[in-house]
Amino acid sequence: MTVTLADVAARAQVSPATVSRVLNGNYPVAATTRERVLRAVDELDYVLNGPASALAAATSDLVGILVNDIADPFFGIMAAAIQSEIGGPGGRAGGERLGVVCNTGGSPERELTYLTLLQRQRAAAVVLTGGAVENTAHAAAVATKLRKLADAGTRVVLCGRPPAPSDTEAVALTFDNRGGGRELTEHLIGLGHRRMGYIAGPQERTTTRHRLEGHRAALAAHGIPDEPAWTVHGRYDRRAGYEATLELLRREPSLTAVVAANDTVALGACAALRDSGLRIPDDVSVVGFDDLPFSVDAVPALTTVRLPLSEAGTLAGRIAMGREEAPEGGIVTVRGELMVRGSTGVPKG
Amino acid sequence: MTVTLADVAARAQVSPATVSRVLNGNYPVAATTRERVLRAVDELDYVLNGPASALAAATSDLVGILVNDIADPFFGIMAAAIQSEIGGPGGRAGGERLGVVCNTGGSPERELTYLTLLQRQRAAAVVLTGGAVENTAHAAAVATKLRKLADAGTRVVLCGRPPAPSDTEAVALTFDNRGGGRELTEHLIGLGHRRMGYIAGPQERTTTRHRLEGHRAALAAHGIPDEPAWTVHGRYDRRAGYEATLELLRREPSLTAVVAANDTVALGACAALRDSGLRIPDDVSVVGFDDLPFSVDAVPALTTVRLPLSEAGTLAGRIAMGREEAPEGGIVTVRGELMVRGSTGVPKG
């Protein structure tokens, strides 16, 4: 029924071993032999049995990419960059790996499940993107898993995620969320804003905390008291931004600016402000974070911090493939760049 | 070093066969024995070797999801829905499959490469999303691949993609792009528009052609001549929409409406119109397609056709998992729903 290595060997009049070596190209095979084998492969339309070779060689060509939300371009952009470094015709033959993205939906259990599944597949590498959940038990479980993966020879790379315990041997590309958050708020303060609402992400995510810390650091640096009621938590989506904004407006109608945890949330905030009859930035300024593609198209265009998602993904992918040396210390901090656009202005009055 | 089935068997004082049966749960094992085995699994922290079991059982638990552009929410939303039906804690134990998404970047070669890679892995199922490339050679190559996959026991499902040749045994969920395109244009015609520009997607995609055909059908039905110069092709991204709009305006400044191939393109079109000093919808109406989450937040909100991406993905996932019967004939047409919003209005004058 299905063609096996042995069939190819028979047709090419060589031993299975030789066919294997031609296909893997890691052992000298005479040119004429090689050609004969390749012809047989072609004629029989042979496709290597992945599981069998993974078993025999004790490694597979699978590379897993974990994302929190595949429908969110933030992750999509990183995933695309990572995957393009990993698989397909990008690299020359031999480096043909199957880069696959797994959607955890932000759920710790699913994250662990996927990690186990990838461990089971003896994945060649795993890239974890985006913020981590700050739950001691879960963090420990993930760290343990990563350790085990590393022990089994799986390369582990974190992309846009804080470093894991160093004994996990994971390389980390971390976004400077704190710095970006701070810059954004300082930009607003520089314009004269003093009463700023903050729409944070889900409580337990590192990204949420870091960005918020940046915001508070900016306030503190300028002697502006932090008003706890002006911070509202919600999910990283448009709707949460919409509702949080209405809530903020209810709590403090005199806010002159809204700082959103990311661009998607900021978009929701803009909608809420508009629906409340407020103009941006005349009545209220808005800032986002990430600089996703649609942000420049918002009306007015969003002031935000540009994160080099694609570049970070590319680097992460290269490291995962072992094409690039891991940085010393295993940690790289990636900074964002403040993009000042139409959604921020001088507060009126 | 790594724990194997045999280790677990030894610890539980049973044969490897029994452990395997407990883990796969498809053979009677006494409750007490099962428990003993499970305990041993736990104590040793055993993880099944995927390649080995795939080899022995001649099937794997991998399910591939092919998308054209993972950074595009259109695909992200479908992929998320598909994946959530496939893997993880969603289903109860046993149905634990690894749903993985592969980004083809719209490249025919990559599509084929991924299909081969999945074939190599003996994937349990493959879901292809989004429009296909209309290139005879490539279409034939894909059909052949799908045939082979089906022969090897891989279930093949198309989601938002036109049906493949029936001998491929692929189940197809097809979006009614033609009908949606027609509705959109008829809506504009109903408002009184006669001079409408059309921003189409890449030439060779089925989606592009079908939507355009719908547009033309609407024109024809109302006796409006189709002006070839008022149709411009470009990629399915914001920038293409921006540039195409400028080009359309150059060719025909008196256009009263712009029909974009999808929402992303429509957003670019809006930006171009604004930058040209035109107001939406007072000067020019704009329509999109897909109804992605951001479309309702555009200013003005985009009139578009809502495609039930998530629902379609869920169904596709269920069929791929064999949890849902494939429809008779293997083809389902999914219709979109016209969403009239602020970006369209009566043409002035």
Place this chain on the structure above:
DNA sequence: AGCGTTGCAGCAAGCGCTTTCTATGTGTGA
């Protein structure tokens, strides 16, 4: 001419699991 090298191909032993077939123990009907 003799012998150590070198270059290439084959042999065969697994990799860790699944599954068919067989063996064993227990309960039942005659």
Place this chain on the structure above:
DNA sequence: TCACACATAGAAAGCGCTTGCTGCAACGCT
């Protein structure tokens, strides 16, 4: 009490590939 069915566990034969080692020419050197 004995034969027989039934339920459960084990033995063992692979699944299709990789790879360490061995084998054998042909080659170059003294």
